Amino acid sequence: MPQIEVTNLRKSFFISEKSEGLKGALKGLFSGKKREIHALNGISFSIGKGEMIGYIGPNGAGKSTTIKILSGILTPDSGKCLIEGRTPWKERVAHVSGIGVVFGQRTQLWWDLAVGESFKLLKAVYRIPDETYNSNVAELTELLKLAPLLSVPVRQLSLGQRMRCEIAASLLHSPPILFLDEPTIGLDALSKLAIREFIRRINRERGVTVILTTHDMDDIEALCSRVLVIGEGKIYLDGTIEDLRRKLTNRRRLLIETEESRKLSHHKAKVLSVKGNRWELEFDPESISPAELVRELMDSYAVKDIYLENVPIDEIIAQLYKEVGEVSP
Numbered sequence: 001m002p003q004i005e006v007t008n009l010r011k012s013f014f015i016s017e018k019s020e021g022l023k024g025a026l027k028g029l030f031s032g033k034k035r036e037i038h039a040l041n042g043i044s045f046s047i048g049k050g051e052m053i054g055y056i057g058p059n060g061a062g063k064s065t066t067i068k069i070l071s072g073i074l075t076p077d078s079g080k081c082l083i084e085g086r087t088p089w090k091e092r093v094a095h096v097s098g099i100g101v102v103f104g105q106r107t108q109l110w111w112d113l114a115v116g117e118s119f120k121l122l123k124a125v126y127r128i129p130d131e132t133y134n135s136n137v138a139e140l141t142e143l144l145k146l147a148p149l150l151s152v153p154v155r156q157l158s159l160g161q162r163m164r165c166e167i168a169a170s171l172l173h174s175p176p177i178l179f180l181d182e183p184t185i186g187l188d189a190l191s192k193l194a195i196r197e198f199i200r201r202i203n204r205e206r207g208v209t210v211i212l213t214t215h216d217m218d219d220i221e222a223l224c225s226r227v228l229v230i231g232e233g234k235i236y237l238d239g240t241i242e243d244l245r246r247k248l249t250n251r252r253r254l255l256i257e258t259e260e261s262r263k264l265s266h267h268k269a270k271v272l273s274v275k276g277n278r279w280e281l282e283f284d285p286e287s288i289s290p291a292e293l294v295r296e297l298m299d300s301y302a303v304k305d306i307y308l309e310n311v312p313i314d315e316i317i318a319q320l321y322k323e324v325g326e327v328s329p
């Protein structure tokens, strides 16, 4: 049986209609005119224990709404969701002991308390036994390098430091499932790598199921074996990154550096860019194999260096988001 089973979830919001300007805003406030937004339009998926899922989609697609329903914060209008046999919004107390949640844009820590004090409060909130708490704090402190931060008030932490503490806080009660909503937003490259490495580790070593929403495709490529793409409140694709690539493009790129200033061309490849003697070509591997293309180019030009690559995932996702469209409020 899947650990998470979501069937036909729907959720709408009503927002006040308003015209432009202050006058329009005030008029909208009092006119009572409302417009319905279908944030989730009947989504279904199931997730097995220990999976690491990337949940992606354009702004306003319904990602955070899904995570809020899965964590019991929001109640859907209709549909089913069973997580380890529980319905999140009906059995909230039992449910929160089995999940960890991190919202990158919000904190679950107490702003004026030192991090260590926040952890102790969470211990009380979740009724974590001493032994579990002590061993988790020790392990998380070591893995996320929290020792110098435990005595610092949360409001004095940098974003990257706070995010490490947020992730530790979400795991203090050893939940088997972790929801991460944009955990690397605004972080520098080094902090992102540290957080990624940690997520990979708890997934591998503790078998924690991870659902990760992010706009950072490097996060997804580095971590997720499976992606769920949501657009206009519906699941648009459920598969591997390779499935995503294949569905949207089969084109490949070749970077080639020559030792001559002659213009480079090939009838089965399109030149995307030129910088000095460095050429970026795009081709369809069904019309010419990479080996054949390389051989033909090497026969015709003095080639210094050559590098084959896929179309970058960011470009693929940008193309995908154009297809699924942004949900405008």
Ligand SMILES: Nc1ncnc2c1ncn2[C@@H]1O[C@H](COP(=O)(O)OP(=O)(O)OP(=O)(O)O)[C@@H](O)[C@H]1O
Pocket (backbone or CB within 6 Å): 013, 014, 015, 037, 038, 039, 057, 058, 059, 060, 061, 062, 063, 064, 065, 066, 327, 328, 329
């Ligand atoms: N509390 C709310 N009241 C009214 N509308 C809402 C509310 N929460 C979400 N929405 C609307 O529902 C839609 C889905 O929002 P949601 O936050 O789930 O999107 P998202 O995929 O997480 O987007 P982003 O990538 O921008 O964070 C949007 O159109 C949003 O404006």
